[in-house]
Amino acid sequence: MKDINEDIAWAKINTDVLKSLENPRKLYWVILAVAIAMIAVAVGCETYQYQMGMGVANMNNPHVWGLYIATFIFWIGMSHSGTLLSAILHLMHADWRKPIYRFAEAMTTFSLMTAGLFVMVHLGRLWQFYYSLPYPNERGLWPNFQSPLLWDAMAIFTYLSSSILFLYVGMIPDLAICRDNIHSGWRKKLYTALSLGWEGTDRQWRNFRVTYLTIACFLIPLAVSVHSIVASDFAMSQQPGWHVTSFPPYFVAGALYSGCAAIITLFIILRYVFRFEEYMTLSILKKTVRLTFAISMVWTYLNAVEFASVWYSHDVASKAVLIQKATGTYAPFWWMMIFCGSVVPLILAFKRFQTNIPVLLAVSLLLNLGMWLERWMIVAPTYSHGYYPWTWDHDQWPSFVQWGIVFGSFGWFTLLFMLFCKIFPSVSMYEVKEMVYHRTLAKKNLGSAKGAH
Amino acid sequence: MHRFLRLSILLISLFAASSFAADATQAVKMTEDSLGPLVEQPIEFPHFRHAGDVNKEHPEKGGMQIDCMYCHTFARRSAVAGIPPLQKCIGCHQSIESVRETPRIKKLFEYWEGSKDGKIAAKSPIPWKKVHDLPDFVRFNHERHIKRFVFQQNRPVQEACGYCHGDVKTMTVARRSKTLSMGFCVDCHKKDHLVSAEGGTAIGNQAYWYGFKKPVVNASAPLTAKGPNDCWQCHK
């Protein structure tokens, strides 16, 4: 099985990809409509919450965070796949990333935006959000730079802006293609403006290469720092179950894991919706699936390490939280997380399932569910079983407001993502050409080597 | 090489600009807006006539140099300066025949005696409009500032009050003269102010906290301390 067919004509690549900007399958519009409906639910819930106060989300004194922060971490985690595919695999010269890294990067950007929304939704006084931004003001006040939340804000800002820039810079040659092939309407203007007059000259390519590589190098430590900082929100706190040294790597692994799972899902959807069968080949899917399997095992291992270190240590309170996770009210969710996160991926180890699209779609959705549950299981059980037994809560169940907003966030992400794919080429044309070119060269070399014999 | 020159100039100026921007945060810009709207009072109170300096040439234009705290008696005893009771105005004006028939004074007496049309009941308070209004979560303590600067350091009252209220002796108060934003307050609290023991404050090591640096007591330089810098001083 080939990653890509080397006989594919370059001009066809252009037309195929550009076609995705114009006429996707009907399913595209269905997804869009569903996404908008989901957003409407979230907007309704948020408006209600904004009017009435956070109480309508049914949080209470020990349970101050609820689903919002859990989902926030989920979305942050989701964003890591883009970096993995575009930066890490780029440095490793893994050619098979080329057809799929663009949408992964877009996923990074939009899941970060969604995550950012959760920070806002979660705030008790959304209208005072600007208090947490460091800017000179007439109050003479600065935010508290000691707070992991502020590190978070800083890291996410850095990550988001860098990701957008990375996505954009990597897209400039493709934007030039769009500019050259689309001759009317607002799109023409948009592509002309965004392509910055790219012509593919040797000077441009030369600087492009170095810049792209440099940013890729920056993005890798950045991505690691972002999720480990999100982990510090918990690890830097004093609460049992949160104050765990292994949280940062654990979070990063979880992030890559959920990101990969999401890539599989979106891969399958995009492949169908935009008729990308020739580019997003099953061979690439197989590689992604194998990567996912590997990461799932890393995650499983780190999970086990976390439990083991809690279990083996003398921290009674943390141990109590762990026991409560496994046996208390949250037990069904906790075990479901273990099942989805560690057992379900075993399916991926079987070759016959590695290219079975319906199975993969189901598995990837289950993995995502597991990863979402993981985040919830990090946040909530500590609240109902903290240091202070008096406040151990009758386990609090999120109200429809929380569920509605979490639900809607998926719509919001889908909408942004789908719009992106419709407006910008979601398969990197110039890099697929490179890929094809490299394969042709390789074949030629192989052929000439054969001929020499 | 000129490209590198350009580049380094660019970088240096970027750094300088951002440092400057960060550094200059405390300079509070005062715009027309930050002084609040012009307010129409029930009686346009001529502060300049009461507190203003004596004008020898045109005595009718000058003031009487009345101390701020003659009328605003609460300021030195309470966090709230308050408005003088009507009684206070009447107390003097009862015996000032010369202006008794001017429109403003007539209006004043309407609040004391009741208006002829019955719209104002006798002894009803004058509905002054607030000009120096702080948000409800800010508690400015007039008493402490006056004790500190007027009584302990013998600064002129006009100067102490005027720091926030402007040059009252030349005006009727229709709008603020200072922004009274938080930056305005903090600006002042960050400055080193003279601390004099003669006024009676045994500051002890308080100055350490308020000035964050332990004062050198026996040095020749005068002892100074910063204003309180903890939030609970003004917000409770």
Add this chain to the structure above:
Amino acid sequence: MSVSNLLENWAEFRHTHPVDDVPHDPYKWAMSIDLDACTGCNACSVACYAENNLPVVGKEKFLHGQSMHWMRIERYWDEDGRDFPDQGAQFLPMMCQQCEAAPCETVCPVGATNHTPDGLNSQIYNRCVGSRYCSANCPFKVRYFNWYDYPTTDNVWPAEMSQQLNPDVTVRGKGVMEKCTFCVQRLTSAKNTAKNEGRIVHDGEVQTACQQACPPGAISFGNLVDADSKVFKQWKAQHVEIAEFEQAKDRGEQDNKLRGYRILEELRSYPSVMYLERVRETAV
């Protein structure tokens, strides 16, 4: 915020006061609560409602764990499996412990909660954006969040009830974290009076609302820097040090005749509230 300020005062900025090398001066507010005298009567809690404009949230919200009592009386039973609690219950008034190294302070993204020079953990309502991180990180869970807009949409002070509100204390709107302040409005007013007169606040000059109400007089409050204050003497007598996480009592010194302890001391947050253990007669 200038670089020159940083360079000039670098050493000051690197001090880890107040727990470490720089002591409090002239004030460090602290409390001690004698659990042997505490009867659990809730007078302190009501006094706190009255003094600090606490909203009554009602049955529904209390059910959801959204109550707003800054001071709560906890009641513990013995856990030895007997049929009857024949040594009574154990009551514990729990409010913000005003930790010296408060876990809540570092995590607030906007710096709405800070340590004041007189050793209090301040909470600035109007600065709060409602991230609730402080509460998440509080080991005692004594921070209370305004889940609803109690003054307006919830109307907990209908009609004339709002006239009872204490003008010295801000009424909190929705989305704001709040907690026990050691009645800071009373402290500030006492400190101002003292400053005007060029002295420090005497012991007993200022009382917190709970202390003032407490019928058996179980609560003492005062200035831990002032060697004449009752609180100082009590802490001293019990060999409880503010910046320690293990006291003479825990180390088994002083023949174990001490009964002063602080709750969750091992977390090294250095609470400012010392409790005196409840005593029970063995002869009966």
Add this chain to the structure above:
Amino acid sequence: MIAGNAISDRAKDFPKNFAKGFVMMDSSFDRRDFLKVLGWGGATVALTGCGFTSVEDGKETVVSYVEATDFMVPSIGVYYNSTCAQCDAGCSINGRVREGRVLKLEGNPASAINRGKLCGLGQAGVQHHYNPDRVREPLLRNGEKGEAITWEKAYALIAEKLQGVSGEEIAFLTGAMSGHTKVLLENYLASFGCKNHFAYEAIAPGVVRAANKKAYGVAMPRFNISKAKLVLSFGADFLGSWVSPVHFSQQYGQFRKGADGQRGVLVQVESKMTLTGANADRWLVVRPGTEGILALGLVNALGTASGDVAAAVKDYDRARVSKDTGVSVEQIDKLVALLKSHSPSLVLAGSAAEGYAHGSQNAAAINLLNQVLGNVGKTVVGPVSVPFPQMSPVVGNTAALANVSDALDAGKYKVMFSCGVNPVFSAPTAMKFQEHFAKVGFKVAFAHYLDETALQADLVLPLDSALEDWGTSVPEYMAGDDAQINIQQPLMERLHANTRGFGDILLALLKQRNPESYKNYTDYYAYLRGAVLQNKNALGGSGADDDEFWDASLSNGIFKLAGSVANLSGSISAGSLSLPNAPVADAQYPLHLIPSVNANLRDGRNANQPWLQESPDPLTTIVWDSWVEIHPKKAAELGIVEGDIVEVAGKNGSIKAQAYLFPGIHPDAISVPLGRGHEAMGRYAKGFGVNPFHILDAVFDKETGELAMHETRVKVSKTGQRVIVVKDEGAAGGKQMGKKIAVRLNTDHVDLSKEV
């Protein structure tokens, strides 16, 4: 007219000067002016405290005083002393007033009763005052509705209705009364020749009073808890709700520290743990109703009694007592040893002991133990009485209700007044009070709220709150060595224009009867001032100027005067003592119903104060609702878990409430708190909880005729519904889970003498 002491917080040391200041202002200054509610700029509370910055220059108006005196400084609180009216203990309060509004009530340190302390109930007085559900106009029944009328019309109506009614046909039902109001009331009734003044308190130590009277010669001696080394309390919840809880709590604080470093020991004997029981060193659970048996058993075991006492107790050997009461023999021995070693001790008989048909016998047995221990004269000492018998308190009891109910049933009364009581709420259904009450031709209720009784009335007269009214009162339990008359004075201007003080109303009614004698008194204030100044010498003001004395007295909030200390009659006798045997199990109604008295809600008259509703019950931490306390063992037997809605059914009806498993109760008893379950009264009271008063059996103490509150037997059954109990206690259920949170030490590990 002037009045009042006003002490700005920094001038507390100079009350006299301030009093003088008032005198000087006499002619020009109206107190009401000062009490006027003002919205001071910057000093008022804005309800949007920390929302958006609410600076709107020039929009808000600064309100200023028209005239001000020296002490009137905006933003600085002024303190007035007055008297708490939330219960009958008579604590003195110190109210903080700012800008004409009373903000907070604190204790008055000058009062020997509470010494500057105040309980939660007392502090909630402001919520009574500012309550949105107060009656604001006189209301005349018009069908099912009340129609607002003027006071003139109300007075005229009363006069009309009283026309041709003889004194015998008028009844006046009140709570406890004392002071000048009582004098006026007696005068009013005397003007008809009416003797039907009934003082009713739903929860009152009526039996104990009678037993004390027998044993010591006075109904309410002073109990020196702080001087006792051992307090043995038979169900007296003196820290919670019994007689004068703030005073006792304050004494308890000293008692625990011990005057000479010897810590006082508290042993509580009862079947349902009260707040006091929860604080005891040893809480002894006894079979309900057997408190007297244990007391006699202790007398016997002490072995110091002689004569008829020894004869009376000789049958009460330890084995029998242990069998009857359920207290183990070893425990009795320990207790006896402790009683011997800890002298003086103090034995108290409380509501758990008196609430039976043989309550008087129980109380007598307990008092006998006190006498045998020789505590009389040491920890039980004579009270000081006020030298004005006409002002001394009429105490309320439940026997009064039984009497009035019977008389109503007989149709004796044509006009009935009710003031400060709510018998429709607090009378057992078995008494049929409501039915009997309906027979009265014209019912007048003096009321703060439209409570259950006021709703039955034909005319409702709205009363001033205690914080706007004048008055004096004499506490029943006189705590100090001096006699004390409490003064009640307004802390602020009347909140509602059309409410009146009870004294004012009585005066107006008296003027109808007797215009000549009262024509000099424009209002109750004038009457009060006149009456006080008339007796200036006796009140400790001999030689003082009238105004000065009056102002100083108001400034103190109390009159302290040397009263006479009553001697306690000390004869120890067990002559009339005859305790019934331990109760036998009732097959149909196997459980004893113990109606418990919550320190905050008591008989329910304060139920409409939200602070009290949300103040968790100390033992269960339940708020806003009633509950049924069941011992976990019993609950397991019945298959009941926490939150089950159970039906508590007795002979006279049933109630349904949530179950709470409570270890501090005898397994044969259940307990339901009183005070909740209002069907009217206001938004915070109505519809929360159930009212166990209604299912009480109409059983009375055989000697005194008091309602035997603990005598009701019930059965408990599940209804199948379940709710989540609304309480402060979390999921850990009051366990510390191995953490060091609330810690307890044994006495041998403590050296209190070294403590500060």
Add this chain to the structure above:
Amino acid sequence: MSQRHMLALFNNFEEAEAVVRELRGASIKGFNADSDMVVKSPIEHPEVEEFLGEKPVYVQWFTLGGALMGGLLGFFLISGAQANFFAQVKGGKPIVPFPPNFVLTYEMFILGGVFVSILGFLICAGLPAKRSPLYSAKVSEDQISILVKSDDSAAGELKAIFTKHQAVEIQEEAGK
């Protein structure tokens, strides 16, 4: 002498390579192979660029400068802001604590690096740019093109070389 631009399009990379090699090898008067020749390609094509001779890239210097500036600015901004609250400590930590400041400095380091790298890229690559005088949309599809600028005199010679190597198309534009 007037100059003219000429754009040759090739289907084949080898051909284009050969052209570049030849142009650099041949010394044509009025045409400087180092400065007057631009290769445009649809993909990043380091092999072709190699034949153009060593052309240095400076973006990494921007990166270094930006990262350093970001880090410094971050540290001083944060420490300076913290110094504002000189009487308020938080959690018993110093007013200017290192661990959090390092985290933030790290982030600012990266942020500065990325931003200034992009800036450097735009500067170095001359973007945004006006279109060069001759451009064919075919370049963004699959053809490689060589744009030359030369004196009129050299045009013929260049054209000959292009044609020789099977240029698909040659566009010309008269110079000024």
